[in-house]
Amino acid sequence: MTDYDLLERQLTALLDTRDWLTNAAQTSAFLMQALDDLNWVGFYLQRQPETLILGPFQGLPACNPIPFSKGVCGAAARSRQTQRVDDVHAVPDHIACDAASRSELVVPILLGEKVWGVLDIDSPVPARFSHADQAGIERLCRVFSDASDLPPPA
Secondary structure (H helix, E strand, O other), rough: OOHHHHHHHHHHHOOOEEEEEHHHHHHHHHHHOOOOOOOEEEEEEEEEOOOEEEEEEEEEEOOOEEEOOOOHHHHHHHHHHEEEOOOOHOOOOOOOOOOOOOOEEEEEEEOOOOEEEEEEEEEOOOOOHHHHHHHHHHHHHHHHHHOEEEEOOO
């Protein structure tokens, strides 16, 4: 089981600037190294209305842009709720950037009432993400957003 209390302390110490871009890059790299069985970790930002644009990430090149109306990332942005998917191939409008991805966790990041962006995490392992992982990653997203001066979304 992953020690999210420890990861929260480590990420808090790592994010020693208010710069959102640096913090997003550091958060992506940190999560990719700290968590097992991942093949992609990164941010998509709402830099155009109702559209997610690729931000800092770790992994293979990614799909861009993603409308709020498509895929797991779009569903997280549209609903403003975390999406935890055990089998991405069972999602009718899944956007397959990497055919090796089997499960996904997408956490929306809100700035006030608006969606600033999402943190997207993919795994080649089916059902990789548990309820505990979801709660832990949501906490780490709050660490990121609390430590960062986020620019207003589109």
